[in-house]
Amino acid sequence: MSVNAKLDRVALFGATSAIAQETGRILAGRGASLVVVGRDPHKLSAVADDLRARGAARVEAVQADLDEVGRHAALVDGAAEALGGLDAVVIAQGVLGDQEESARDVAAAERVLVGNFVGPALLAQAAANRLAAQGAGTLVGISSVAGDRGRGSNYTYGAAKGGFSLFLQGLRNRYAPAGVQVLTVKPGFVDTPMTAHLEKSALFATPARVAAGIVRAAERGRDVVYAPGFWRLVMAVIRAIPERIFKRLKL
Numbered sequence: 217m218s219v220n221a222k223l224d225r226v227a228l229f230g231a232t233s234a235i236a237q238e239t240g241r242i243l244a245g246r247g248a249s250l251v252v253v254g255r256d257p258h259k260l261s262a263v264a265d266d267l268r269a270r271g272a273a274r275v276e277a278v279q280a281d282l283d284e285v286g287r288h289a290a291l292v293d294g295a296a297e298a299l300g301g302l303d304a305v306v307i308a309q310g311v312l313g314d315q316e317e318s319a320r321d322v323a324a325a326e327r328v329l330v331g332n333f334v335g336p337a338l339l340a341q342a343a344a345n346r347l348a349a350q351g352a353g354t355l356v357g358i359s360s361v362a363g364d365r366g367r368g369s370n371y372t373y374g375a376a377k378g379g380f381s382l383f384l385q386g387l388r389n390r391y392a393p394a395g396v397q398v399l400t401v402k403p404g405f406v407d408t409p410m411t412a413h414l415e416k417s418a419l420f421a422t423p424a425r426v427a428a429g430i431v432r433a434a435e436r437g438r439d440v441v442y443a444p445g446f447w448r449l450v451m452a453v454i455r456a457i458p459e460r461i462f463k464r465l466k467l
């Protein structure tokens with residue numbers, strides 16, 4: 217396991233996400249070189265300008281819809297070529313969706329499954345292939361505590377995130393001998409555009425706090441990190457509830 221991993225050349229996928237932006241700001245402040253990939257060109261160019269202003273040595277912006285899985289390998293290779301190799305790849309894109317809509321409308325459910333599982337997992341594979349060919353590098357996948365147990369209020373999103381966590385676990389096991397460090401990040405509630413419609417509570421963290429946890433865990437060569445850390449305990453309790461009781465709870 218690599219410890220104190222370098223984070224000088226980093227590709228951020230889903231870079232317009234609040235958590236990815238804050239992660240990028242930490243790296244930019246240290247003078248890192250970044251490739252930022254996002255689907256909204258206006259948001260993306262604002263993110264790139266912000267990272268340049270904060271001290272990044274270099275920022276390349278690439279517009280892409282990451283649900284288009286056939287583009288992944290070329291996007292990863294392009295980022296590696298632009299930066300002269302990759303120290304880390306961060307996969308941050310995600311869509312919360314609406315469980316009621318997903319239960320009624322197969323197209324809505326498919327968007328959630330593709331946006332949180334199929335797209336991120338296939339992108340993670342493309343990144344792992346590239347990092348393994350280099351013989352080193354860190355792959356960071358942003359999953360969720362929602363993937364730790366299926367709940368009636370968001371099982372489509374939760375199942376997609378749970379699938380992504382398992383996929384990352386498999387990549388970690390397969391590519392560790394090739395020098396690839398795979399970090400699974402499981403945030404709890406974070407105050408970002410994704411949760412703008414939810415009532416806020418003390419359980420919500422800022423994206424800056426989550427980003428600091430991501431950078432620290434990546435540098436330390438961690439495998440799985442809950443962000444903030446107290447969610448590890450919360451989810452251990454939630455996972456321990458017997459199914460015959462859990463199925464009667466309104467969660």
Ligand SMILES: NC(=O)c1ccc[n+]([C@@H]2O[C@H](COP(=O)([O-])OP(=O)(O)OC[C@H]3O[C@@H](n4cnc5c(N)ncnc54)[C@H](OP(=O)(O)O)[C@@H]3O)[C@@H](O)[C@H]2O)c1
Pocket residue numbers: 230231232233234235236253254255256259280281282283284308309310311312331335358359360361402403404405406407408409410411423
């Ligand atoms: N906020 C939370 O409470 C929370 C909790 C646990 C996990 N997470 C995870 O954390 C990650 C970051 O989310 P966030 O909280 O920072 O929310 P956010 O600001 O809403 O970020 C989500 C980002 O994903 C991008 N995206 C979605 N589908 C994409 C696609 N097909 N191609 C390219 N970009 C795409 C969105 O781009 P557009 O701006 O173009 O829509 C948006 O920038 C997500 O994976 C999310 O599931 C969030």
